[in-house]
Amino acid sequence: METSRNINIIVAGCLLKSGKVGIGAGGKIPWTSQEDMARFRQITLHSTVIMGRKTWESLPVRFRPLKLRNNIVISNNTQFKCPGAVLARSLDEAISLCEPEKKIFIIGCETLYNEIIDKHPEKINHLYFSAINYDILEVRENEIDTFFHLEKYISIDWKQVETKTYDDHKFTLYCL
Numbered sequence: 001m002e003t004s005r006n007i008n009i010i011v012a013g014c015l016l017k018s019g020k021v022g023i024g025a026g027g028k029i030p031w032t033s034q035e036d037m038a039r040f041r042q043i044t045l046h047s048t049v050i051m052g053r054k055t056w057e058s059l060p061v062r063f064r065p066l067k068l069r070n071n072i073v074i075s076n077n078t079q080f081k082c083p084g085a086v087l088a089r090s091l092d093e094a095i096s097l098c099e100p101e102k103k104i105f106i107i108g109c110e111t112l113y114n115e116i117i118d119k120h121p122e123k124i125n126h127l128y129f130s131a132i133n134y135d136i137l138e139v140r141e142n143e144i145d146t147f148f149h150l151e152k153y154i155s156i157d158w159k160q161v162e163t164k165t166y167d168d169h170k171f172t173l174y175c176l
């Protein structure tokens with residue numbers, strides 16, 4: 001059962017020299033930030049996390065499904081195996097499968113971040129954004145192949161709820 005404005009987005013991105021916001025490279029997250037990972041876990045615990053098939057595959061096998069969270073994976077392949085997670089064929093189906101009492105997080109990646117803002121901006125509640133420092137990138141900028149389309153998001157009138165600066169990133173929580 002879905003209700004309105006109950007979808008949260010959580011993303012970590014690095015502002016590149018190209019002006020784009022990089023979020024993935026070669027099926028991995030192209031930096032390591034223990035503090036950001038710990039906060040991701042703490043924020044999403046006991047919630048439902050919705051992710052694309054490639055984000056599921058990017059998780060180390062020992063970490064999937066993400067523990068103490070309902071995991072929903074989206075794929076067009078109805079035979080895709082994601083043990084411990086629920087498979088959905090679309091974002092709308094994934095949302096319809098969520099338990100109403102749990103918070104919902106879209107955790108990645110590019111296509112789903114685009115789809116929710118393009119098709120269902122009225123359902124978005126919070127955006128948890130970690131701005132990763134360029135100097136902790138572990139790949140060359142031209143190896144980055146997955147992006148957060150910030151331009152779609154900044155056109156919205158967000159209220160900034162919280163912000164905190166760390167050694168390797170700055171975290172901001174926005175609310176609609």
Ligand SMILES: NC(=O)c1ccc[n+]([C@@H]2O[C@H](COP(=O)([O-])OP(=O)(O)OC[C@H]3O[C@@H](n4cnc5c(N)ncnc54)[C@H](OP(=O)(O)O)[C@@H]3O)[C@@H](O)[C@H]2O)c1
Nearest residue numbers: 011012023024027028029052053054055075076108109110
């Ligand atoms: N920085 C961050 O916060 C962050 C977070 C998560 C992931 N990542 C990184 O992002 C990269 C992976 O992301 P990605 O954008 O390439 O892939 P993705 O969105 O995780 O997965 C794409 C796949 O999901 C399925 N899918 C997505 N939208 C769908 C829809 N509307 N209907 C049906 N199926 C749909 C399709 O699977 P099928 O091909 O099976 O049909 C599609 O090929 C990795 O590098 C990962 O490490 C970064």
